Amino acid sequence: MSNRTFTMIKPDAMKNGHAGVIIDRFIKEGYKIVALKVTQLSADKAGEFYAVHKERPFYGELVAFMSSGPIVAAILEKENAVAAFRELIGATDPAKAAEGTIRKLYATSLGENAVHGSDSDENAKIEGDFFFSGLERVH
Ligand code: DAT
Numbered sequence: 001m002s003n004r005t006f007t008m009i010k011p012d013a014m015k016n017g018h019a020g021v022i023i024d025r026f027i028k029e030g031y032k033i034v035a036l037k038v039t040q041l042s043a044d045k046a047g048e049f050y051a052v053h054k055e056r057p058f059y060g061e062l063v064a065f066m067s068s069g070p071i072v073a074a075i076l077e078k079e080n081a082v083a084a085f086r087e088l089i090g091a092t093d094p095a096k097a098a099e100g101t102i103r104k105l106y107a108t109s110l111g112e113n114a115v116h117g118s119d120s121d122e123n124a125k126i127e128g129d130f131f132f133s134g135l136e137r138v139h
């Protein structure tokens with residue numbers, strides 16, 4: 001089991017001024033920041049990141065949203081990071097997310113749900129490598 005996960009603070013949370021409180025929550029929940037940056041995805045790069053959803057009806061909307069403004073990308077470290085972090089962010093649909101979770105507190109809608117969290121150790125590695133070079137992270 002790996003101890004790292006990858007996250008993004010999505011354009012809705014950035015626009016709504018929640019980036020600071022969300023990063024603060026990561027730290028308060030015991031995650032060590034291994035890599036962190038503000039960036040913006042092109043539509044091509046957003047499409048590549050979410051390629052697994054290419055056939056889904058919401059793919060076009062998802063790619064447009066994720067490339068619509070700045071994001072924060074980060075690699076976080078904690079024991080059992082992937083599963084623990086999915087619990088911290090809550091269900092994909094904020095209306096179904098548990099009280100106190102990041103999506104319950106800060107998400108706009110199902111499609112614009114404030115944060116990303118990797119769904120497996122393998123994807124955490126792939127996604128972290130998608131955004132960060134070796135020099136941009138702690139060893
Ligand atoms: P998660 O981000 O919880 O891993 P996912 O991988 O199933 O969820 O989907 C990726 C993103 O796509 C999700 O965060 C928001 C968007 N999305 C998922 N299902 C959707 C739907 N039914 N309608 C609109 N957007 C959706």
Ligand code: MG
Nearest residue numbers: 116117118119
């Ligand atoms: Mg997912």
